[in-house]
Amino acid sequence: MTELNSTSEQNRRTALVAAEKRAEKLFEEIEQRGLLQSGRDERQIEKDIYSVALQEFGVSRSIGISVSCDPARTR
Numbered sequence: 001m002t003e004l005n006s007t008s009e010q011n012r013r014t015a016l017v018a019a020e021k022r023a024e025k026l027f028e029e030i031e032q033r034g035l036l037q038s039g040r041d042e043r044q045i046e047k048d049i050y051s052v053a054l055q056e057f058g059v060s061r062s063i064g065i066s067v068s069c070d071p072a073r074t075r
Contacts, residue, residue: 022057029056 026049030036035048053059 022059026053026057026059 029052030049033048033052035045035052050061053061
C-alpha cells in the first residue's frame with residue numbers, strides 16, 4: 001500500500017470511529033430525554049431525534065439519505 005493510500009485509509013478509519021462515538025452519544029441522549037415511549041407518534045419521535053442530532057452534535061439530515069456533520073460540534 002502506498003503512503004497516500006495508507007494515509008487515506010487512516011483518515012477514513014479515524015472519521016468512522018469519530019462517527020461511531022457521536023452515534024453512541026446520540027443514543028444516550030435519546031434515552032436520557034425519554035424520546036422513545038409507547039404511544040408516541042413515529043414522525044414526532046423522528047423529528048425530535050433529528051432536532052437533538054442538530055442541536056447537540058451539529059448533524060443534519062437533508063432530503064434523501066445525505067447526512068452532514070460539523071466535526072467541531074462533537075462532545
